[in-house]
Amino acid sequence: MPIDIPDVVIDRLPLYYRLLARLELEGRAVVSSQELGAELGVTPAQIRKDLSYFGRFGKQGRGYSVARLTEELRSILGLDTRWQVAVIGIGRLGRAIASYPGFEGQGFDIVAMYDANPKLVNTDIDGRIVRNVNQLDADLRKQPVDIGIVAVPAEVAQDVVDTLVHAGVHAILNYTPLRVQVPDGVELRHINPVLFLQSMTYHLKRVRADR
Amino acid sequence: MPIDIPDVVIDRLPLYYRLLARLELEGRAVVSSQELGAELGVTPAQIRKDLSYFGRFGKQGRGYSVARLTEELRSILGLDTRWQVAVIGIGRLGRAIASYPGFEGQGFDIVAMYDANPKLVNTDIDGRIVRNVNQLDADLRKQPVDIGIVAVPAEVAQDVVDTLVHAGVHAILNYTPLRVQVPDGVELRHINPVLFLQSMTYHLKRVRADR
DNA sequence: AAGTGTGAACAAGTTCACAGCC
DNA sequence: GGCTGTGAACTTGTTCACACTT
Numbered sequence: 001m002p003i004d005i006p007d008v009v010i011d012r013l014p015l016y017y018r019l020l021a022r023l024e025l026e027g028r029a030v031v032s033s034q035e036l037g038a039e040l041g042v043t044p045a046q047i048r049k050d051l052s053y054f055g056r057f058g059k060q061g062r063g064y065s066v067a068r069l070t071e072e073l074r075s076i077l078g079l080d081t082r083w084q085v086a087v088i089g090i091g092r093l094g095r096a097i098a099s100y101p102g103f104e105g106q107g108f109d110i111v112a113m114y115d116a117n118p119k120l121v122n123t124d125i126d127g128r129i130v131r132n133v134n135q136l137d138a139d140l141r142k143q144p145v146d147i148g149i150v151a152v153p154a155e156v157a158q159d160v161v162d163t164l165v166h167a168g169v170h171a172i173l174n175y176t177p178l179r180v181q182v183p184d185g186v187e188l189r190h191i192n193p194v195l196f197l198q199s200m201t202y203h204l205k206r207v208r209a210d211r
Numbered sequence: 212m213p214i215d216i217p218d219v220v221i222d223r224l225p226l227y228y229r230l231l232a233r234l235e236l237e238g239r240a241v242v243s244s245q246e247l248g249a250e251l252g253v254t255p256a257q258i259r260k261d262l263s264y265f266g267r268f269g270k271q272g273r274g275y276s277v278a279r280l281t282e283e284l285r286s287i288l289g290l291d292t293r294w295q296v297a298v299i300g301i302g303r304l305g306r307a308i309a310s311y312p313g314f315e316g317q318g319f320d321i322v323a324m325y326d327a328n329p330k331l332v333n334t335d336i337d338g339r340i341v342r343n344v345n346q347l348d349a350d351l352r353k354q355p356v357d358i359g360i361v362a363v364p365a366e367v368a369q370d371v372v373d374t375l376v377h378a379g380v381h382a383i384l385n386y387t388p389l390r391v392q393v394p395d396g397v398e399l400r401h402i403n404p405v406l407f408l409q410s411m412t413y414h415l416k417r418v419r420a421d422r
Numbered sequence: 423a424a425g426t427g428t429g430a431a432c433a434a435g436t437t438c439a440c441a442g443c444c
Numbered sequence: 445g446g447c448t449g450t451g452a453a454c455t456t457g458t459t460c461a462c463a464c465t466t
Contacts, residue, residue: 033448
C-alpha cells in the first residue's frame with residue numbers, strides 16, 4: 001500500500017488527524033472535505049486527493065465518518081502504538097521539551113534523558129533520572145528508542161546525531177541551529193525559530209516600506 | 212525590486228545567509244554555488260536561480276564574494292536592523308524562549324514579556340520585568356514591537372494573537388499547538404514539534420515493517 | 423577553465439470538473 | 445441534491461544546459 005506518496009501529503013496528515021480527533025471528541029459523526037478544508041485553510045480537493053492515496057474512506061453525498069477517518073489516520077500515521085523517545089541535552093530548552101505535556105498525550109513516551117554536565121547527571125527531572133551522555137550508545141543497545149530529540153550545544157550536535165544513528169535510531173528531531181547530516185533512511189526534522197524570524201523580517205521590511 | 216518572488220525562495224535565504232556568515236567568519240573570500248550547494252544539500256542551480264531574483268551578485272569563472280553576498284542577503288532579509296520582539300506566555304517554554312541566546316545574537320531584541328499569572332507578573336526574568344498580559348494592547352500602542360512570540364496555553368492563543376494583530380504587530384511566531392488565524396498581511400509561522408513527530412512515525416512504521 | 427545567469431524543459435504539486443454513488 | 449474520488453488541466457517549483465564573462 002505505501003507505494004509512492006509525496007512527502008508533502010504525509011506532512012499534512014497530522015493536521016487532518018488533529019482536527020478529526022477534536023471533532024470526534026466533540027461528538028461529530030460526519031464531516032465533509034468542504035468543512036475540513038474551511039477549518040484548516042486548505043482546499044477541499046486537496047484533502048480528498050490526499051486521503052485518496054490511502055483508500056476510499058468517504059461516502060458520496062454524505063462525507064466522511066469522523067470516527068472511521070480518525071481511526072484510519074491513526075493507523076496510517078502509526079499513532080495506534082506508543083513511541084519511545086530520548087531527549088539529549090537537558091539545558092533550559094531540553095528541560096522545557098522534556099516536560100512538555102503534549103508529547104505523552106499523543107503517544108510519545110520520553111523514556112530517557114541525557115546530558116554531559118556532571119552536575120545534572122543523576123539528578124531527577126519530572127521523575128526521570130538524567131543519564132550521562134557517554135552512556136548513550138550503550139544504553140540504546142540495551143534499551144532502544146524510536147526517536148531522538150537533540151537539544152545539545154551546536155558544537156556537539158553532529159556527534160550526538162551520529163551516535164543515535166549508529167545505535168539504530170531512525171528518527172531525529174533537531175532543536176540545534178546546526179544543519180546536521182543523516183544517512184538515507186533516517187528521518188530528520190529541524191526546529192529553528194531564528195530561520196522563521198529571518199524569513200518574516202523579509203516580509204516585514206516590505207510592510208514597513210508601504211507606509 | 213520585490214516583484215513576485217516565491218515564498219519558498221524567501222524561506223531558503225536565511226539558510227544561505229547563515230552559511231555565508233559562517234564562511235565570512237572563517238575568512239573565506241570567494242565561494243561557488245557548487246560549494247554552497249554541497250554544504251547545504253541543495254543543487255547549485257537552485258542557489259543561483261534563487262539569488263538571481265535579487266540581482267547579479269556573482270562573477271563568472273570566480274563565484275560569489277562571501278563578504279558581498281553576506282551583506283546583500285543581510286540587506287534583503289532586513290537583518291541590518293534590529294527587531295523588537297515581545298514574548299507572550301512565560302511558562303516553561305516561554306522562559307526557555309526568552310532566554311535563548313540565539314535571538315539577541317541575530318538582531319532580535321526581546322523587549323517585553325507578558326503573562327497572565329499574577330505570581331509571575333512583575334517578577335524579573337533575565338533582567339526584564341514580566342508585564343501583565345492585560346496591559347499588552349496598551350503597551351504596544353505606546354511602544355510597538357515588530358514580532359510577537361506566542362507561548363500561551365492553546366485556549367487563549369487566538370485571543371492573544373488577535374490582540375497583537377489589532378495593535379499592529381505584523382509577524383507572529385506561534386508555539387501553540389492551535390492553528391491560529393491572522394488576516395492577510397500578517398506573517399505567521401507555527402512551531403509544533405508534535406506534528407513533526409507524527410509525520411516521522413509514518414516513516415518509522417515502514418522502516419519497522421522492512422525488518 | 424571555471425562558474426554565473428537564465429530561458430527552456432521538466433517534475434512536482436494543486437485545483438478543476440465531472441462521472442458516479444448515496 | 446450533495447459530496448466523494450480521480451483523471452486531466454493547470455500552476456508552481458526545480459533542474460538542465462549553454463551562452464557569456466572573467
